[in-house]
Amino acid sequence: MxxxxxxxxxxxxxxxxxxxxxxLGGTLGHRGHRVLIVDADxxxxxxxxxxxxxxGRPFPAHVAGLAAAGGKVHREIKKYLDSYDYILVDCPPAVESPVPQSVLLIADVALVPIIPSPADLWAATGTRGLIERAAEINQSLQSRLVVNMLQSNTSMSKEVLLVLEDFGIPLTDARLHLRTAYRQSAVYGATVQALGREASKAILEVEDLTAEVVGLIDHHL
Ligand SMILES: Nc1ncnc2c1ncn2[C@@H]1O[C@H](COP(=O)(O)OP(=O)(O)OP(=O)(O)O)[C@@H](O)[C@H]1O
Ligand SMILES: [Mg+2]
Known part of the structure; x- marks a missing residue:
């Protein structure tokens, strides 16, 4: 496989x-999958x-630093295809980076994290263009917006969420709210699951997102 x-x-x-x-990568690793995280940033x-x-508590996925490969990163990633169940690629934010285009050509799923604010919405249109162009060549590419740092009690969040429905990329049902657990887990070099009960809401969100993304992939086979 x-x-x-x-x-x-x-x-x-x-x-x-x-x-x-x-x-996502850590959660899949916890579940016993072989996971490679490609740090392309x-x-x-x-x-x-x-x-x-x-x-004694290593991060449950391997990480390969492939930022130096730039626009050839897709060729590097292909070398790992037989050794892992999932490869997750973390892209840099730079508009001029050739990395996202390169990876989108071989990806199964593109996830676009988005903070529900007008400025973040405008900035994401460039990424939508990249995905649309890649999808013309890579016809098995699926894409989803992942709402992050949601503050569901604010009217601004609600308004932007409505606008996002028409963005042109479907939203995942799972959403990540603004929670300290997300920052804290990075401090421990872990996923939110490692924080235990105090992070129970974040854990649920992450588990839901993981199930949804795995479902996307499995239903597409
Ligand atoms: N849902 C959340 N709640 C609280 N803090 C969050 C949440 N998501 C991310 N953060 C924090 O916000 C900061 C930016 O997040 P992250 O590094 O994942 O973004 P990024 O898109 O990878 O950034 P860059 O473009 O610089 O690579 C980090 O400090 C992270 O811990
Ligand atoms: Mg980053």
Whole structure:
């Protein structure tokens, strides 16, 4: 079986690409899948996250730093296809980076984390264009917006969520709210599951997102 490839892409910085990749990849790893996280961002956030794991409790996925491959990263990723069940790629935010285009050509699922605010919505249109172009060549590409840092009690969030329905990329049902657990888990080099009961809401969100994304892939076979 060859690995399924998931990519978190959005040119907007700080929207949650690394968070989605680490929580999703770590959760799949906890479930016994062979998971590779490709850190294609020269900032190296995913690499540092995994390296922050405590001794005796390693991050449940391998991380490969492939930022130096730039626009050839898809060729590097192909070398790992037979060794993993899932490969998750964390992209850099730079608009001029050739990485997202390159990975979208071989990906099964593109996840676009998005903070529900007008500025984040405008910034995500560039990524939507990239996905649309890639989908003309890679016809098995599926894409989803993943709402992140949601504050569901604010009217602005509600308004932007309504606008997002017409964005042109479907939304996942699972949403990640603004929670300290997401930041904290990075400190421990872990996923939110490692935080236990205090993070129960974040854990549920991450489990729901994982189930939904796996469902997308399985129903597409
Ligand atoms: N749902 C959330 N609740 C609270 N904090 C969050 C949430 N999602 C992400 N964060 C925090 O926001 C910051 C940015 O998130 P993250 O690094 O995942 O974004 P990114 O898109 O990968 O950023 P970059 O574009 O710089 O790579 C981090 O400090 C992260 O811990
Ligand atoms: Mg990042």
């Amino acid at each position: 060859t690995a399924k490839i998931l990519v978190a892409a959005n040119q907007k910085g700080g929207c949650g690409k690394t968070t989605v990749v680490m929580q 020269p900032q190296g956030t995913a690499t540092r996250w995994a390296a922050s794991a405590a001794d």
